[in-house]
Amino acid sequence: MAPAYDDDDGDYSYEDDAVEFQDEAALDDYMNDEEYELMNDMFPRAKKDLAEYQGWDNLKVKLAIFDHEFNLDEALKELKRDLKKKKPEETPSKMSALEQLARRRALSSKKVNATEETFKLTGRLSTLSTLGPRERNSNGKPLSSLAGRLASLQYKRENTSPKSPDHVKPSHSLASRLTLGKNNLQEQVESAPDSRISLYSKLSALRKTKDSSQVPPMKEPQDKVPPPQVNDKDHISANSKPPTFEELGVVFNLHALSDSHNLAEKSLGISELVTKRDLKEKTAISRLKRKYEDVHSPYFPSTNDQTAKKQASTNFKKQSPDDVVLEAQKRAFEDVAKVSKGVEAVTLENPKQVSDESADTDENDDKPFSKEPVMRTHNKATSPTKPKNPIDMNAFLHQKKPHLSFVVIGHVDAGKSTLMGRLLYDVGAVDNKLIRKLKRESEMIGKSSFHLAWVMDQTAEERNRGVTVDICTSDFETNASTFTIVDAPGHRDFVPNAIAGVSQVDVAVLSIDCSTDAFESGFNLDGQTKEHTILARSLGVRHIIVAMNKMDSVDWYEGRFIDIKSELTNFFEDIGIKSEQTSWVPCSGLSGEGVFDKSYPAGLTWYKGPSLVKSLENISQSLFDNESAEVTKEPFLFSTFDVSQGTKPNEAILFGRVESGHIQGGETVTIYPSEQSVLVTQILAGNNQVQVPAAIKGDFVTLKVRNAYVEDIQVGDLVAIVGYDIESAQEFSSQILTFKLDRPLLPGTPVMFFRGSCEQPARIKKLVSLVDKADASKIIKKKVRHLGSNQAAIVEIELTEKKRRIPLTTFSQNKRLGRIVLRKEGRTVAAGVIKTLDV
Numbered sequence: 044m045a046p047a048y049d050d051d052d053g054d055y056s057y058e059d060d061a062v063e064f065q066d067e068a069a070l071d072d073y074m075n076d077e078e079y080e081l082m083n084d085m086f087p088r089a090k091k092d093l094a095e096y097q098g099w100d101n102l103k104v105k106l107a108i109f110d111h112e113f114n115l116d117e118a119l120k121e122l123k124r125d126l127k128k129k130k131p132e133e134t135p136s137k138m139s140a141l142e143q144l145a146r147r148r149a150l151s152s153k154k155v156n157a158t159e160e161t162f163k164l165t166g167r168l169s170t171l172s173t174l175g176p177r178e179r180n181s182n183g184k185p186l187s188s189l190a191g192r193l194a195s196l197q198y199k200r201e202n203t204s205p206k207s208p209d210h211v212k213p214s215h216s217l218a219s220r221l222t223l224g225k226n227n228l229q230e231q232v233e234s235a236p237d238s239r240i241s242l243y244s245k246l247s248a249l250r251k252t253k254d255s256s257q258v259p260p261m262k263e264p265q266d267k268v269p270p271p272q273v274n275d276k277d278h279i280s281a282n283s284k285p286p287t288f289e290e291l292g293v294v295f296n297l298h299a300l301s302d303s304h305n306l307a308e309k310s311l312g313i314s315e316l317v318t319k320r321d322l323k324e325k326t327a328i329s330r331l332k333r334k335y336e337d338v339h340s341p342y343f344p345s346t347n348d349q350t351a352k353k354q355a356s357t358n359f360k361k362q363s364p365d366d367v368v369l370e371a372q373k374r375a376f377e378d379v380a381k382v383s384k385g386v387e388a389v390t391l392e393n394p395k396q397v398s399d400e401s402a403d404t405d406e407n408d409d410k411p412f413s414k415e416p417v418m419r420t421h422n423k424a425t426s427p428t429k430p431k432n433p434i435d436m437n438a439f440l441h442q443k444k445p446h447l448s449f450v451v452i453g454h455v456d457a458g459k460s461t462l463m464g465r466l467l468y469d470v471g472a473v474d475n476k477l478i479r480k481l482k483r484e485s486e487m488i489g490k491s492s493f494h495l496a497w498v499m500d501q502t503a504e505e506r507n508r509g510v511t512v513d514i515c516t517s518d519f520e521t522n523a524s525t526f527t528i529v530d531a532p533g534h535r536d537f538v539p540n541a542i543a544g545v546s547q548v549d550v551a552v553l554s555i556d557c558s559t560d561a562f563e564s565g566f567n568l569d570g571q572t573k574e575h576t577i578l579a580r581s582l583g584v585r586h587i588i589v590a591m592n593k594m595d596s597v598d599w600y601e602g603r604f605i606d607i608k609s610e611l612t613n614f615f616e617d618i619g620i621k622s623e624q625t626s627w628v629p630c631s632g633l634s635g636e637g638v639f640d641k642s643y644p645a646g647l648t649w650y651k652g653p654s655l656v657k658s659l660e661n662i663s664q665s666l667f668d669n670e671s672a673e674v675t676k677e678p679f680l681f682s683t684f685d686v687s688q689g690t691k692p693n694e695a696i697l698f699g700r701v702e703s704g705h706i707q708g709g710e711t712v713t714i715y716p717s718e719q720s721v722l723v724t725q726i727l728a729g730n731n732q733v734q735v736p737a738a739i740k741g742d743f744v745t746l747k748v749r750n751a752y753v754e755d756i757q758v759g760d761l762v763a764i765v766g767y768d769i770e771s772a773q774e775f776s777s778q779i780l781t782f783k784l785d786r787p788l789l790p791g792t793p794v795m796f797f798r799g800s801c802e803q804p805a806r807i808k809k810l811v812s813l814v815d816k817a818d819a820s821k822i823i824k825k826k827v828r829h830l831g832s833n834q835a836a837i838v839e840i841e842l843t844e845k846k847r848r849i850p851l852t853t854f855s856q857n858k859r860l861g862r863i864v865l866r867k868e869g870r871t872v873a874a875g876v877i878k879t880l881d882v
């Protein structure tokens with residue numbers, strides 16, 4: 044029978060002695076915390092002890108331990124009585140010592156040979172000169188794996204070379220790097236001169252038959268090169284030693300590697316190959332194919348077990364979650380590039396010269412778009428409606444806990460998700476059952492340290508709304524405050540999502556990986572620590588809490604904390620973040636010290652400040668104290684992060700953030716730019732979407748509205764109380780500060796415009812003037828031809844998506860909604876504020 048749950052003390056209680064468990068998960072969930080910990084300690088030991096036995100599974104072993112009340116010896120005794128021993132040949136420990144030695148030697152010599160051969164081949168693929176000789180230890184064993192060396196070479200290239208316009212950066216994961224390398228190799232082979240392609244076409248064709256879904260079809264050379272002739276001299280017998288590429292007469296022309304501009308895109312860096320000598324086609328190709336696949340299999344060096352190897356290779360050939368998102372990003376940028384191409388073709392003097400090809404067309408209308416926006420507007424209400432059950436807002440504010448939204452930013456792998464998973468777990472926002480489930484699932488794929496990071500992902504999956512805005516939010520509560528976490532991905536390719544995330548919050552938690560060398564790689568190289576922080580500053584984040592994370596990995600060493608803090612403080616000063624806007628908390632997301640209430644290790648005496656959660660509570664309270672008075676005076680403004688159709692006709696569900704003022708059920712609001720006035724029927728808040736009587740500035744809520752035309756509402760639309768009009772515009776003047784630029788910004792330069800969750804293709808229409816960075820009212824220069832790095836300027840910006848205007852507010856109207864970010868070719872090029880609309 045199913046275990047019963049005792050709600051009072053949070054423990055499971057036995058209703059019946061004969062409890063049956065269908066699977067391991069059921070037993071895990073049945074145990075209380077203490078039992079679960081004991082089990083986690085004993086179970087691995089039991090498994091080890093039963094290695095020579097067959098016929099057991101995890102549930103059986105766990106049940107035995109559980110039934111013997113965690114007396115491991117007794118449990119094992121009983122299990123061994125019931126189980127059969129494996130046959131001698133299946134038990135390596137039963138082999139004679141000599142046999143074991145012989146087997147080990149045979150295996151290791153096989154592995155060394157394979158690795159050496161692969162290294163020869165790969166060395167040529169990725170240029171030996173760049174990799175350098177492989178470091179070995181005193182026993183002659185390689186110090187780093189081939190895959191590691193390839194990944195590090197790739198990493199160096201990505202981080203030292205300018206990026207080409209449409210470059211989509213590879214995922215940081217090794218698997219993705221190697222997959223990308225494989226694809227780049229393919230692309231380069233496709234562009235190789237026809238006369239040199241014959242061997243490669245064969246390789247490609249072989250690969251294509253095997254994995255047609257992964258590899259794009261190879262272009263056939265225009266003039267086919269006759270197959271290489273085979274003569275006896277060059278005959279390679281099936282029994283001979285596998286040839287190296289030199290023996291096969293194949294060399295790579297590496298001149299493309301010197302082209303530093305394209306280096307980042309070239310991945311493994313092969314541009315051409317030339318067949319020098321003839322070879323026996325069949326044997327050579329099958330060998331090459333094997334080697335090629337081995338080299339490009341991310342799993343190659345790790346195992347000799349063929350089944351495992353095959354399974355792993357198959358798994359790695361599937362698109363990883365990273366790859367799926369990267370692919371979507373790539374498509375999005377391709378669309379932008381298409382639009383930008385059309386935009387570039389337009390001269391400023393004659394903006395209507397959009398070529399027919401690049402002009403956008405409506406699916407239902409074959410005509411190219413006109414300059415006039417295609418947008419349905421509705422009848423805007425002019426008089427407000429009263430709340431259905433009016434409440435006294437002052438009394439409501441008095442009893443309401445302060446609310447704070449924050450984003451977690453930082454370099455890839457800085458431990459952001461783990462930190463948030465830990466935080467949610469420790470404050471009680473996720474239950475034990477979920478954590479145990481995630482632990483089991485992550486252990487199954489050998490990534491047990493990720494189980495806390497999966498907490499954020501898990502909640503994201505459960506909340507469909509994350510899909511549109513590509514960020515996820517999670518609510519939690521402490522005794523003092525309520526919070527909304529906005530999770531921003533660290534990877535460079537997700538910066539647009541990070542912008543959307545950062546622009547929705549009051550505070551940023553900057554996660555810094557304090558482990559040895561990790562901070563440096565996230566900071567000094569082209570990492571996201573700097574870009575995210577600059578974005579946070581540009582988008583009006585009020586306070587940055589620096590979570591000095593992974594301090595457990597440096598034994599809570601104060602010197603490390605001080606070094607990183609001083610380097611970051613200099614950087615903060617450079618970008619105008621004041622010291623009173625920052626707090627510093629040493630912590631470990633993995634083990635929990637410094638996050639909520641887990642105390643620091645006894646040895647850590649140098650930090651006496653608040654934990655991460657306490658720091659968040661302090662800021663939340665002080666912002667609330669300073670601003671709650673304004674809430675009753677400001678007009679209600681709301682930005683939309685997600686829109687869906689309600690269950691009733693003409694009902695829309697809008698998820699977003701209250702940007703100013705307050706709202707109650709029964710009030711009428713207008714949605715811009717479609718100017719449709721709708722009635723707010725319900726306000727829902729929190730992870731459980733509980734109905735609340737009112738929402739105030741800073742709250743993340745869902746508004747159920749009636750009388751809506753859902754098809755005319757989009758992410759990024761603004762909602763305002765009746766009587767407060769919002770302009771919708773396509774052109775505006777802006778005061779911007781440029782970032783580090785590879786190329787100057789010119790009139791006509793296409794950019795991607797970001798305002799909160801709203802993202803639109805745009806272009807710089809006019810450079811009006813250069814202004815003083817400290818005081819924008821001081822004009823330094825008029826008649827500006829281009830903008831370089833780190834310059835402050837007044838510019839006119841034009842949105843190039845003509846079908847729909849977007850609702851805009853100036854900075855003076857709303858400090859948050861008036862902020863913008865401009866990106867170009869995957870890089871943030873400027874940030875600023877909107878000064879005036881429709882210039």
Ligand SMILES: Nc1nc2c(ncn2[C@@H]2O[C@H](COP(=O)(O)OP(=O)(O)OP(=O)(O)O)[C@@H](O)[C@H]2O)c(=O)[nH]1
Pocket residue numbers: 454455456457458459460461462492493496532533534592593594595596630631632633634
């Ligand atoms: N020693 C130690 N390792 C940690 C800590 N926090 C995270 N890690 C490890 O660091 C790795 C990355 O952690 P994540 O939480 O996935 O990092 P992330 O910043 O969310 O990664 P992205 O979302 O890919 O940018 C995982 O292997 C974690 O187990 C910590 O406090 N101490």
